[in-house]
Amino acid sequence: MRRHSFRWLAAALAVFSLVAASCGSDDEEATEPAAPATTEAPATTEAPPADPMDTNGDGKVVVGVAAAGPRDDGAYYQALVDAAEEISAAQGWEAPIVIDNIEPAVAATELENLAAQGVDIIAVGAGEISDPLPDLVEQYPDIFWYCNCGTGFPQMDGVALSTNDGAEIEYVVGVAAGLLLQEHGGDTAYMIGCCDLGFEVETELAMRLGMKAVDPSYDVVYTPTGNFPFDFDNVAGATEAFNVALDAGMDLLYPYLGGAHEPLVQLANEHGIPVTSAGASDVCSRTDLTWEMAALFDGGDFARAVFPLIVSGDFVEGDIYKFSVGRDPEVGALICNPTPEQKDLLDQAHADVWNGYCLAEFDTIRAIAYGGADLEAPLVCSDA
Secondary structure (H helix, E strand, O other): OHHHHHHHHHHHHHHHHHHHHHHOOOOOOOOOOOOOOOOOOOOOOOOOOOOOOOOOOOOOOOEEEEOOOOOOOOOHHHHHHHHHHHHHHHHOOOOOEEEOOOOHHHHHHHHHHHHOOOOOEEEEOOHHHOOOHHHHHHHOOOOEEEEEOOOOOOOOOOEEEEEEOHHHHHHHHHHHHHHHHHHHOOOEEEEEEOOOOHHHHHHHHHHHHHHHHHOOOOEEEEEEOOOOOOOOOOHHHHHHHHHHHHHHOOOEEEEOOOOOHHHHHHHHHHHOOOEEEEEOOOHHHOOOOOOOEEEEEOHHHHHHHHHHHHHHOOOOOOOEEEEOOOOOOOEEEEEOOOOHHHHHHHHHHHHHHHOOOOHHHHHHHHHHHHHOOOOOOOOOOOOO
């Protein structure tokens, strides 16, 4: 009896153990079924927008600079090179490619060499090397062509042009020179230039008009030094002309030159002769040489003004941007350390030009310089 009871009890315990195992314990936490795995689409990174000035689509922007004279002349030619480097760095573009000392006779070859180097923009620094542009624009239509072609250059399809009025500029240069003669003494400025080109004739006549507006006894003497045409880098010839002018009683120097500009400034400094720059606008801050004034037609300043408009699309090929005296600070004249009276008088001269002063005389000067008109050069403005 007792043996059977133990067997029954053992069987019952076994059954209860099986039931408990199948049902689980109330103290155990329920396990939620795992959520199905989800796969997120990989994040996409948009490519940065292409630079609109990447005209050949190679992912970079390169400016080509064509300079008619030395890229390091410290004057007119270097101004555009320096500006191209500054603009390129500010825009995140590649370093510019520069071809300098381009003579007009080989301008077509040199500009084509520049165009073939994968540039997106070509900045031509002067009108004297612009003759090949119509053919090159047709041959390289994807390049953005810009020319600082100067006084009175005609509108050209496929080229964005910056121009100015040389007579306006040189009139106020003459006023500034006259004010300096009043301060330093003397009555004669010497303009040492190249070879009697049209824009040099315009410069001489307009400068004389401005000087005589200050004092009728003032005058300017023009002396050519180089070979025709466009020889603005002839240091030997310029030095000889300087010495002749010094012996003749030069009281102020206007070295209207490129590569020969700074050597004459050095000579003027050594002899205590007041001197003006020819184009470069930064000379008042220079410490290596001394200028008393600046004639303002700086190709670098022009580029700094128009390149933001080129990038924004507001200045396109076929357009002309004319820099005007009295409106645009890039053109005119600047006395480096003016007295208050000098500053007021020079400011007034700029404003007068903007308001149409001497307009008829400027037209006559241009007719003489560029049209070969047999006219008497004006010595006073009719509306004075």
